[in-house]
Amino acid sequence: xxxxxxxxxxxxxxxxxxxxxxxxxxxxxxxxxxxxxxxxxxxxxxxxxxxxxxxxxxxxxxxxxxxxxxxxxxxxxxxxxxxxxxxxxxxxxxxxxxxxxxxxxxxxxxxxxxxxxxxxxxxxxxxxxxxxxxxxxxxxxxxxxxxx
Numbered sequence: 012x013x014x015x016x017x018x019x020x021x022x023x024x025x026x027x028x029x030x031x032x033x034x035x036x037x038x039x040x041x042x043x044x045x046x047x048x049x050x051x052x053x054x055x056x057x058x059x060x061x062x063x064x065x066x067x068x069x070x071x072x073x074x075x076x077x078x079x080x081x082x083x084x085x086x087x088x089x090x091x092x093x094x095x096x097x098x099x100x101x102x103x104x105x106x107x108x109x110x111x112x113x114x115x116x117x118x119x120x121x122x123x124x125x126x127x128x129x130x131x132x133x134x135x136x137x138x139x140x141x142x143x144x145x146x147x148x149x150x151x152x153x154x155x156x157x158x159x
Contacts, residue, residue: 049102
């Protein structure tokens with residue numbers, strides 16, 4: 012019988028980005044919960060985020076063909092246009108956001124958002140929004156006076 016050498020089993024790394032989005036329904040109304048796992052914070056922002064010191068700026072796009080993009084940029088907690096972070100379980104952080112699109116009533120479980128790439132700065136990341144969370148694209152001429 013020929014000899015052979017067994018190999019050690021190595022667990023493949025998780026393909027999840029660690030950045031999730033869910034729709035929560037409470038007595039106060041619907042809100043979106045954007046979560047960042049501890050691993051995602053380290054991978055995309057260089058370390059664990061501190062809710063009292065760090066905040067996140069979110070950039071969405073309503074241009075046709077770009078509604079699937081969400082950009083997360085790390086900022087100081089006192090910066091304008093930034094959203095405060097809250098501490099979660101096991102080192103994660105999350106944001107509670109008002110929905111930016113019309114969503115049917117009910118809950119949506121947390122869905123991992125794939126990473127599309129890094130942003131313009133080293134402390135930003137671009138992720139792909141789930142279908143149900145994409146803003147409506149602006150139509151040609153929408154928001155402009157009729158006589159222009």
